[in-house]
Amino acid sequence: MTDQRTYLEAKRTVDDRALNRRVLERFAEGLDARSSPVRIVEIGAGIGTMIARLAAWDRLPTEVTYRAVDRDAESVRYARERVPEWFEDAGYAVERLEDDPGGTTLVARSDGRRLEVTLEVADGFEIEDRADAVIASAVLDIVDLERALPAIEGLLEPGGLLYAPITFDGGTTFAPRDPLDDRIERHYHHHMDAVRSAGGSRVGRELLWRLPDAGWSVLEAGGSDWIARPRGEKEGYSGDERLFLESLLETIDGALADFESAERESGVGDLESAERRRWLERRRNDLEREELVFVAHNLDLLARRPG
Numbered sequence: 307m308t309d310q311r312t313y314l315e316a317k318r319t320v321d322d323r324a325l326n327r328r329v330l331e332r333f334a335e336g337l338d339a340r341s342s343p344v345r346i347v348e349i350g351a352g353i354g355t356m357i358a359r360l361a362a363w364d365r366l367p368t369e370v371t372y373r374a375v376d377r378d379a380e381s382v383r384y385a386r387e388r389v390p391e392w393f394e395d396a397g398y399a400v401e402r403l404e405d406d407p408g409g410t411t412l413v414a415r416s417d418g419r420r421l422e423v424t425l426e427v428a429d430g431f432e433i434e435d436r437a438d439a440v441i442a443s444a445v446l447d448i449v450d451l452e453r454a455l456p457a458i459e460g461l462l463e464p465g466g467l468l469y470a471p472i473t474f475d476g477g478t479t480f481a482p483r484d485p486l487d488d489r490i491e492r493h494y495h496h497h498m499d500a501v502r503s504a505g506g507s508r509v510g511r512e513l514l515w516r517l518p519d520a521g522w523s524v525l526e527a528g529g530s531d532w533i534a535r536p537r538g539e540k541e542g543y544s545g546d547e548r549l550f551l552e553s554l555l556e557t558i559d560g561a562l563a564d565f566e567s568a569e570r571e572s573g574v575g576d577l578e579s580a581e582r583r584r585w586l587e588r589r590r591n592d593l594e595r596e597e598l599v600f601v602a603h604n605l606d607l608l609a610r611r612p613g
């Protein structure tokens with residue numbers, strides 16, 4: 307069983323390729339237009355890959371305070387180890403200011419840049435702050451938007467920005483083709499929409515009307531599809547992407563098993579466990595032989611808060 311930290315670390319290179327550069331550039335320009343120091347809150351920051359990426363890609367203003375929040379204590383513990391290493395790899399000198407169970411604060415400096423980063427365990431929709439920007443990466447598709455959007459609005463200063471990259475938008479496809487793929491995809495998405503307690507399979511496009519309906523201005527939007535594939539006979543998958551795919555197959559299997567029991571109770575099932583097991587075994591074999599290709603459809607959004 308792949309744990310969440312391994313999955314999030316393996317996902318980093320997939321996200322690096324997927325992130326929509328047009329939306330990211332507009333976000334970086336929006337940050338540059340705010341007065342210094344620019345305050346960013348990241349909700350559902352996981353193991354801290356986004357702050358590490360923005361620093362390494364030079365997409366942050368010269369002076370930034372960055373509060374990275376996740377409700378999963380294990381992920382935040384892992385972030386406390388890895389984020390300073392990632393900053394150092396990107397050429398920053400790192401100083402730890404505070405390190406206690408409530409939060410770690412570190413300062414990273416490079417070429418006149420100063421990033422003050424806090425890594426904290428909290429429910430991102432319960433905290434208080436006044437931020438120039440909120441980042442929620444691969445998060446809005448798994449939470450209750452009725453709760454999340456007003457909470458994010460409450461965290462933002464007037465004119466503040468929401469950057470929500472890698473928001474799932476209803477496409478889970480594999481190659482080579484298997485006759486069961488379409489049914490697996492349908493059941494997996496139905497699990498997100500109707501069985502899981504929050505989130506949904508088409509939140510990317512849903513935000514394109516929900517945000518304007520609630521008074522937000524959508525400044526930019528674009529596709530950020532995940533593509534994980536073998537790079538050629540000698541190279542196999544990039545980085546740790548084999549682990550990313552293993553973990554994803556486990557997630558789909560878990561969702562389908564969950565769905566099956568819900569179906570059994572309602573008596574409307576059309577996907578037998580034996581079929582599910584056969585499909586999974588075939589996909590694991592494809593992965594083992596380095597033949598499995600996976601594509602998921604996501605959207606990146608940049609929006610300005612109402613008012």
Ligand SMILES: C[S@@+](CC[C@H](N)C(=O)[O-])C[C@H]1O[C@@H](n2cnc3c(N)ncnc32)[C@H](O)[C@@H]1O
Nearest residue numbers: 314350351352376377378428429430431443444
């Ligand atoms: C799919 S992961 C994405 C992590 C990271 N943003 C990334 O892209 O690698 C979703 C994260 O959101 C966190 N999360 C979900 N609901 C949250 C909430 N209400 N407050 C804080 N974190 C939350 C989960 O613990 C998990 O780490």
